[in-house]
Amino acid sequence: MGVHRVELQMNPKFLTRDGINDTSDFHRLVKILPVRHIFFAELDEGKVRQHLRYAGHSAQEVGRIMERVKEHEGDLYAQCSVLRKRGRLINVRRALAPLGTNNLVVRALKKWSKQWLKTQQRLEGR
Amino acid sequence: MTSAHKMRRVLEVLDRRLGLSWERAQLVDAKGTAMCRVRLDRLVVTASGISEDLICCLPGFRRAKKHFLRPKHPKHFLSYGRLTTFETTTSIRQMIVLSDRRMRRLAHCKVTLIARDETGLEPRDVLSVRGLLPDARIVLVELAFDFGFSSGVTGAYVRRHALFGKSRPCNVASLRGYDSWGTRKGPKFVRSYNK
Numbered sequence: 121m122g123v124h125r126v127e128l129q130m131n132p133k134f135l136t137r138d139g140i141n142d143t144s145d146f147h148r149l150v151k152i153l154p155v156r157h158i159f160f161a162e163l164d165e166g167k168v169r170q171h172l173r174y175a176g177h178s179a180q181e182v183g184r185i186m187e188r189v190k191e192h193e194g195d196l197y198a199q200c201s202v203l204r205k206r207g208r209l210i211n212v213r214r215a216l217a218p219l220g221t222n223n224l225v226v227r228a229l230k231k232w233s234k235q236w237l238k239t240q241q242r243l244e245g246r
Numbered sequence: 247m248t249s250a251h252k253m254r255r256v257l258e259v260l261d262r263r264l265g266l267s268w269e270r271a272q273l274v275d276a277k278g279t280a281m282c283r284v285r286l287d288r289l290v291v292t293a294s295g296i297s298e299d300l301i302c303c304l305p306g307f308r309r310a311k312k313h314f315l316r317p318k319h320p321k322h323f324l325s326y327g328r329l330t331t332f333e334t335t336t337s338i339r340q341m342i343v344l345s346d347r348r349m350r351r352l353a354h355c356k357v358t359l360i361a362r363d364e365t366g367l368e369p370r371d372v373l374s375v376r377g378l379l380p381d382a383r384i385v386l387v388e389l390a391f392d393f394g395f396s397s398g399v400t401g402a403y404v405r406r407h408a409l410f411g412k413s414r415p416c417n418v419a420s421l422r423g424y425d426s427w428g429t430r431k432g433p434k435f436v437r438s439y440n441k
């Protein structure tokens with residue numbers, strides 16, 4: 121097919137928590153999935169430094185933590201983990217800058233959910 | 247061996263292990279594909295009953311298999327005792343019906359709809375099956391986000407930039423061309439691979 125596929129398998133725990141019991145609830149996934157469950161971002165170095173300073177680290181310590189973060193370049197989970205453990209940051213997401221791919225995801229999800237809504241409405245109209 | 251040589255060697259090994267250039271080459275071959283498309287890949291529904299004869303009456307549906315299930319080991323527990331497989335000419339590639347429940351607390355039957363890769367499950371096909379299932383309740387939804395070449399999304403990009411809520415990396419950068427986050431039994435399981 122020549123595409124890169126990201127597959128999201130939502131199990132019963134997820135579906136009951138968010139109240140998706142029928143196909144008529146699919147349109148709600150447009151609000152549920154982006155950002156909360158699928159999010160493309162990169163670390164914003166300026167924001168990271170700022171939050172590390174807010175957390176009470178000295179300039180030297182901030183430099184050391186940033187070195188550790190750079191060691192994990194290419195793995196966002198590992199970078200966030202360093203910031204949580206070494207940097208004592210509670211909400212690492214504040215230091216992330218969202219990427220344009222998120223807009224692609226939202227647009228594609230909207231298009232997909234619209235298909236379901238239209239078909240359902242057409243069937244109910246009959 | 248100088249450090250530059252060592253670095254090059256490490257990159258070569260990484261490339262071979264994770265299939266980075268292979269991924270890029272695969273995506274270059276498909277330049278005309280859409281940036282991002284969402285498809286419903288799999289849907290599992292439980293219901294309080296099913297009429298298999300009525301399903302056979304749906305246009306394009308054909309019963310392919312029907313048999314009892316046997317545990318492979320005497321200690322294994324089977325939740326359902328009977329399996330029926332339907333093949334269709336619609337966007338549903340395969341429909342698997344598990345019936346004859348072995349525990350009272352289970353639903354009477356469990357229906358799995360598996361999509362064709364090119365189309366995904368289309369609403370009218372799913373709703374035509376859904377109409378034949380009384381008290382249907384969705385228990386599993388699998389959504390596929392297909393990123394085309396023009397979006398610039400590859401396995402490396404996903405590893406580098408994607409966060410999937412609280413799901414933790416499971417098989418990341420350990421298998422060639424395949425990464426996963428979360429667990430199969432948890433609330434959410436995410437896979438990333440080239441198709």
